[in-house]
Amino acid sequence: xxxxxxxxxxxxxxxxxxxxxxxSRMRLRNAMHPGIRNLAQTDAWLLSHxxxxxxxxxxxxxxxxxxxxxxxxxxxxxxERAGLARRHTDPTDRASIVTLTEDGEAAxxxxxxxxxxxxxxxxxxxxxxxxxxxIESMTxxxxxxxxxxx
Numbered sequence: 001x002x003x004x005x006x007x008x009x010x011x012x013x014x015x016x017x018x019x020x021x022x023x024s025r026m027r028l029r030n031a032m033h034p035g036i037r038n039l040a041q042t043d044a045w046l047l048s049h050x051x052x053x054x055x056x057x058x059x060x061x062x063x064x065x066x067x068x069x070x071x072x073x074x075x076x077x078x079x080e081r082a083g084l085a086r087r088h089t090d091p092t093d094r095a096s097i098v099t100l101t102e103d104g105e106a107a108x109x110x111x112x113x114x115x116x117x118x119x120x121x122x123x124x125x126x127x128x129x130x131x132x133x134x135i136e137s138m139t140x141x142x143x144x145x146x147x148x149x150x
Contacts, residue, residue, distance in 0.1 A: 032115050044111055046076075047100065047104055051108035058098060079104065085100055
């Protein structure tokens, strides 16, 4: 590997570590989503995923989040207790299907609204080209990470 590539890899590792640390901080989550402080980050991810993809089998959700099915069951139970999701049985094969409730849809809308306002503020002094480059690069990195992990 060339020196430039070595530096890029070192910079990327440093940046990714820093972003991971920031993303795990409650202060950042509260700033991004002030209206949903009572949801765990994984619950917010699951809600957003269900809003984007529609109803899903418990097994597919566990695979998507890379957790054991029992972990997903506990997470869905939390969302059910909060009135944000519900489970029903697929009559053809008795698999559990998870769907969002109206309150769950509303929470997802709030999550999107709050995140949009948060990032609009942070990126307010970036040019349109800088924002586009950021999205293109982050999308490419995210896709590469997903493909590498699968």
